[in-house]
Every structure is written in structure tokens, then in C-alpha cells.
Amino acid sequence: xxxxxxxHPLKSALLSLLDEPIAIKSFNQIHALLLTSGFYKDSLxxxxxxxxxxxxxxxxxxxxxxxxxxHHPIPFVFNSLISGxxxxxxxxxxxxxxxxxxxxxxxxxxxxxxAVLKSCTKFxxxxxxxxxxxxxxxxxxxxxLYVQNTLVHVYGTCGGHVDAGDxxxxxxxxxxxxxxxxxxxxxxxxxxxxxxxxFALMDVEPNMATLVCVLVACGRLGNVNTGKGIHGxxxxxxxxxxxxxxxxxxxxxxxxxxxxxxxxxFEELPERDIVSWTSIISGLVQCKQPKDAIEMFHExxxxxxxxxxxxxSSVLSAxxxxxxxxxGKWVHEYIERRGIEWDVHIGTAMVDMYAKCGxxxxxxxxxxxxxxxxxxxxxxxxxxxxxxxCGKEALQHFDRMVRNGVNPNEVTFIAILSACSHSxxxxxxxxxxxxxxxxxxxxxxVEHYGCMINLLCRAGLIAExxxxxxxxxxxxxxxxxxAMLSACKAHGNVELSQQxxxxxxxxxxxxxxxxxxxxxxYATSDRWGDVTRVRKLMREKGMKKEPxxxxxxxxxxxxxxxxxxxxxxxxxxxxxxxxxxxxxxxxDGLLSCGLIxx
DNA sequence: TTAGGGTTAG
Numbered sequence: 001x002x003x004x005x006x007x008h009p010l011k012s013a014l015l016s017l018l019d020e021p022i023a024i025k026s027f028n029q030i031h032a033l034l035l036t037s038g039f040y041k042d043s044l045x046x047x048x049x050x051x052x053x054x055x056x057x058x059x060x061x062x063x064x065x066x067x068x069x070x071h072h073p074i075p076f077v078f079n080s081l082i083s084g085x086x087x088x089x090x091x092x093x094x095x096x097x098x099x100x101x102x103x104x105x106x107x108x109x110x111x112x113x114x115a116v117l118k119s120c121t122k123f124x125x126x127x128x129x130x131x132x133x134x135x136x137x138x139x140x141x142x143x144x145l146y147v148q149n150t151l152v153h154v155y156g157t158c159g160g161h162v163d164a165g166d167x168x169x170x171x172x173x174x175x176x177x178x179x180x181x182x183x184x185x186x187x188x189x190x191x192x193x194x195x196x197x198x199f200a201l202m203d204v205e206p207n208m209a210t211l212v213c214v215l216v217a218c219g220r221l222g223n224v225n226t227g228k229g230i231h232g233x234x235x236x237x238x239x240x241x242x243x244x245x246x247x248x249x250x251x252x253x254x255x256x257x258x259x260x261x262x263x264x265x266f267e268e269l270p271e272r273d274i275v276s277w278t279s280i281i282s283g284l285v286q287c288k289q290p291k292d293a294i295e296m297f298h299e300x301x302x303x304x305x306x307x308x309x310x311x312x313s314s315v316l317s318a319x320x321x322x323x324x325x326x327x328g329k330w331v332h333e334y335i336e337r338r339g340i341e342w343d344v345h346i347g348t349a350m351v352d353m354y355a356k357c358g359x360x361x362x363x364x365x366x367x368x369x370x371x372x373x374x375x376x377x378x379x380x381x382x383x384x385x386x387x388x389x390c391g392k393e394a395l396q397h398f399d400r401m402v403r404n405g406v407n408p409n410e411v412t413f414i415a416i417l418s419a420c421s422h423s424x425x426x427x428x429x430x431x432x433x434x435x436x437x438x439x440x441x442x443x444x445x446v447e448h449y450g451c452m453i454n455l456l457c458r459a460g461l462i463a464e465x466x467x468x469x470x471x472x473x474x475x476x477x478x479x480x481x482x483a484m485l486s487a488c489k490a491h492g493n494v495e496l497s498q499q500x501x502x503x504x505x506x507x508x509x510x511x512x513x514x515x516x517x518x519x520x521x522y523a524t525s526d527r528w529g530d531v532t533r534v535r536k537l538m539r540e541k542g543m544k545k546e547p548x549x550x551x552x553x554x555x556x557x558x559x560x561x562x563x564x565x566x567x568x569x570x571x572x573x574x575x576x577x578x579x580x581x582x583x584x585x586x587x588d589g590l591l592s593c594g595l596i597x598x
Numbered sequence: 599t600t601a602g603g604g605t606t607a608g
Contacts, residue, residue: 076601079601080600083601083602111601111602115602117603146602146603147603148603150602150603150604152603177603180603180604180605181604184604184605209605210604210605211605215605216605247605247606248605250607251607273607275607277607278607280607281607282608308607311607312608314607314608317608
């Protein structure tokens with residue numbers, strides 16, 4: 001706080017005191033000092049006091065206190081009280097105070113509206129913003145550019161992009177903030193193309209805030225070309241950019257899956273904060289490089305930065321893809337130890353991690369403990385039940401989800417259909433596949449057909465599966481034809497296999513797996529000549545089957561197993577255990593089929 | 599210089 005040299009020493013002392021973070025503890029003394037010294041007549045001193053008042057007093061009482069101190073405080077004093085409530089994140093109080101002020105005919109000015117509006121961004125819906133809009137018109141404050149810009153911003157933040165656009169249209173003068181506020185409103189509403197169109201229409205020079213908004217739109221659209229153009233503009237203006245712009249650029253490249261560019265930006269950042277690290281970590285997770293993501297996380301911690309819940313959500317996703325149960329548990333403990341607040345994202349990531357690591361009990365326990373759940377949380381649970389072979393339970397929880405009023409989305413049906421597929425629930429699968437379009441108005445995507453065809457193929461219903469493939473409005477993918485081919489192999493349908501092979505090779509002529517499957521089908525039918533022919537063809541094409549591999553985490557150490565290799569130091573013991581497990585499974589299978597009577 | 603508007607990560 002800088003005070004002019006001519007300021008009265010007591011006044012400077014009072015102002016400094018009011019600026020102290022611990023001033024609230026001496027509130028009563030300051031109150032008394034204000035009255036005895038007579039400085040209550042000074043608007044600046046009174047405004048600072050009003051700001052302090054917001055920390056401890058309800059709006060109507062605060063109003064009374066101020067009125068008792070001074071019969072006619074100027075608007076500045078009340079504005080300071082409103083801003084005080086906004087600063088301590090008490091938007092309801094700020095809004096209540098405003099209504100109280102209007103009701104009591106207190107003097108207000110053009111600064112009052114932006115001060116209250118600042119709090120309105122915390123409300124859901126545009127109700128409060130519209131009320132303030134009305135008051136601003138009535139009081140004649142709407143002609144102020146600051147008031148207009150704040151309103152455009154608040155409408156945009158509360159989901160009122162149409163109101164924001166209408167107001168923007170009516171504005172006689174618009175500056176860079178007006179344009180940025182509207183572009184941001186469209187971005188927040190998910191209208192990314194409209195945001196880019198607006199940017200193109202701008203008749204004032206954009207600044208960094210504008211470009212950051214546009215970068216978000218580019219990232220969400222996966223429009224790397226426009227993103228690169230913005231990158232160029234930033235370099236032209238700034239040369240070296242700050243952390244906010246750098247992070248926005250980094251995230252744009254991450255969302256466009258240009259990891260090399262993203263890494264380059266990350267390396268070149270003059271300063272990296274938690275957002276920079278989280279962006280690159282989540283980018284690596286999205287681009288299926290979870291091992292690198294974990295490595296990056298360790299690097300981040302080594303640099304002295306502690307993760308927050310957003311970083312930890314990404315790390316949990318990496319743990320889920322790698323099956324790193326111990327690392328996932330470490331994240332869980334870290335959250336508890338640090339008292340990090342659980343939200344729907346981290347809760348969902350935790351359920352997903354436990355489920356994908358096979359600790360279904362803990363996944364369900366975590367799900368039940370979540371205070372708030374959204375459709376993604378349910379999807380994580382249903383998907384977890386599905387991959388762990390609990391098809392019937394998945395269907396029961398799906399019914400519970402619908403009963404709780406949560407609307408299923410496309411991802412839910414992937415979980416449900418794969419649950420049916422994993423557990424052989426043909427009739428249920430048919431029913432849910434039909435309900436997708438008939439009840440929930442969701443168009444099946446290629447993945448849904450994939451699950452359904454898998455389900456039918458596993459049940460040996462090859463003709464029905466083939467019929468479904470033919471009914472698809474889009475082209476079947478490798479997975480679908482692969483499922484059909486595997487089913488043909490299991491049921492010795494050589495003719496259809498050959499037909500499918502044609503489709504598969506059309507999709508990916510270099511897929512060695514297709515040739516391997518075909519040669520296996522010929523082998524099952526004792527057509528050894530054909531087997532030799534396919535293998536020769538593979539050799540001629542220089543194809544080598546990519547060996548399958550899996551990773552398991554034991555006590556924090558990753559153990560990798562590659563098909564055909566036995567490099568692991570405990571390979572012999574592992575094979576012995578696997579053999580006995582396979583024997584047991586076979587025996588259990590025979591028992592459950594009734595082929596062995598106990 | 600007695601206050602007010604727009605920007606980044608799941």
C-alpha cells in the first residue's frame with residue numbers, strides 16, 4: 001500500500017493496519033479507532049473497513065454497521081463491501097447485499113454492477129445475471145463498456161452464450177475485451193467453430209487473452225492448422241511467451257495429438273507450473289504412452305512441484321492402463337495424507353484404476369463412497385464389472401443407474417454390451433443393443449457393433465453376426481472382421497474366413513495377424529498345403545508377427561512377458577504355476593458343464 | 599494510484 005507523503009500519519013497507520021492480513025483479529029479496536037479518530041469520514045478508510053467487514057459479518061448487519069458509522073456513505077464504500085464478499089468466495093452474500101442495497105435505496109454507481117457480477121459467475125444458470133442486467137438498464141449503467149463486458153463474460157460463464165451474443169450485438173462500441181469475452185463464451189458453451197468464426201470477424205487487434213481462448217477452441221476441434229497459425233501470431237507479438245500462453249499452446253498440441261510439438265513447447269517453457277506438467281502428463285496418457293507419463297510424473301516431483309487432483313487423475317489413468325496397482329494405491333494414500341479434496345473426476349479415475357487393476361472390490365467400495373457421481377463414474381463402474389467378468393452385476397448396476405435418473409451415453413453401452421459379451425449374455429445383449437436406439441436415442445457406433453458381433457460370435461451365432469455386419473451403416477473395422485474370423489476359426493468355417501480375409505486385407509494389408517489367423521484356420525481343417533502357402537506369402541512380404549506382450553506390477557516393479565521369450569529369472573516357476581492354473585480352469589469348466597460329476 | 603471487464607490442465 002503506497003500512501004502519499006502528505007497523508008495524515010494516523011490515516012496512513014489506519015490504512016496500513018486495514019491492509020494487514022491479521023486485521024480481522026483486531027476488528028473491534030479498529031472499529032473504535034475509526035470512530036474516535038474521526039477518519040470514518042474518509043471514504044478510502046471506510047471502504048477498506050467495509051472490505052474487512054465482509055470477512056466476519058452478514059450482509060444486512062454489515063450494511064447497518066456502515067450506516068451507523070456514516071449516515072451517507074458514498075457508493076464506493078458499498079462497492080468495497082460487495083467486492084469483499086466476492087473475494088472470500090461468498091457470492092450469495094454479495095448478491096444478497098446488492099438486493100438489500102437496492103431495497104434500501106442506497107446510493108450505487110456504475111462500479112456496483114461489475115462488483116456484483118463478479119460473484120454471479122459462481123451461480124449456475126443466468127438468473128442472477130439477467131436480474132442484474134435489468135437493474136443496470138433501470139439505473140442507466142448499461143451504457144458503460146465495463147458493465148457491458150462484465151455482463152457478456154458472466155452470461156458466457158453461466159451457460160448463457162445466446163444472451164452474451166445478444167448483448168454483444170447491441171453494443172455500439174466493442175473493445176478487445178468484449179470480443180474476448182464473447183469468444184470465451186462460445187468456447188465455454190462448446191461452440192468451437194463459432195468461436196473461430198468470431199475470431200476471424202474481429203475488427204480490433206487480439207491480445208494474448210484472446211489468443212489463449214482461440215487456442216482452446218483449436219485444441220477442442222483438433223484443428224492443428226489454425227492452432228499453428230495462432231502459435232505464429234504469438235511468436236510475432238511476444239517472441240518469448242509467459243506460462244499461461246505457453247500452457248495454452250502446449251495443451252492445444254496435446255489435444256491435437258501432436259506430442260512432438262507439445263514436448264518441444266514444454267521443453268522451451270521458461271517456467272513450468274503444475275498446469276504445464278499436468279498437460280504433458282495427460283497428453284502422454286491420451287496418446288497411449290502411459291509409461292512415459294509416469295516417468296514425467298516422477299520428473300515433476302523431482303523438480304520440487306507437488307501434484308494436485310488434476311495431475312493425480314491423469315496419473316491414475318496411466319496406472320490403470322499399465323495395471324500398476326501399487327502405484328495407484330500410492331496415489332490413493334497421497335490424496336488421503338495430503339487431505340486433497342475428492343471430486344467426481346478423481347473419484348472416477350480411482351474407480352477405473354482399481355477396476356482395471358483387477359481390484360474390483362475396492363473399485364466398488366470407492367464408487368459407493370463417492371459423494372457426487374456423473375455418467376462417467378457409472379461408466380467406470382460398469383466397464384470395470386464388464387472386464388472383470390461380472391456381466392450380471394454390471395446389468396444390475398445399469399438398472400440402478402437408470403433408476404437414479406442418470407442418463408446412459410454411448411460409453412455406457414460399450415460397457416454394457418461388452419459385459420454381455422464377456423459373460424455370454426446373448427439375449428440381454430440383444431435387448432440392450434435395441435434399447436440404445438429405441439429408448440435412449442443413441443446411434444450405435446462401430447464399437448457398439450463390435451461388442452455385439454463379438455457377443456454373437458462367441459456364442460457361435462456366426463450367421464446372425466454376419467447379418468449384423470451387413471446391416472451396418474458404416475464400414476466394419478479390423479476388430480469386427482477379426483472377431484468374425486476368430487469365430488470362423490473356432491467353428492471351422494473356411495469359406496467365410498476367406499471372404500473376411502479379403503475385407504481385412506483391404507483395411508490393413510500389412511496386418512500380419514490376419515495371415516496368422518488364416519493359417520490357423522487352415523490348420524484346424526487339416527489343409528496343410530494352404531497353411532504352407534499363407535506362411536510362404538508372409539515370408540515373401542517380409543512379415544513377422546508382432547509378439548504379444550503383457551506387463552504386471554508386483555510390489556512396485558513392472559515385469560514384462562513377451563510371447564516366445566523366457567528371459568524372466570523366475571520363468572520356470574511361473575510356467576509351473578500357469579500350468580496348474582490352466583489345468584484347474586479346465587477342470588472347473590468341465591465341472592460347470594456337467595461333464596464331470598462330483 | 600480511491601475500485602470495475604477477457605486467458606491455461608481432467
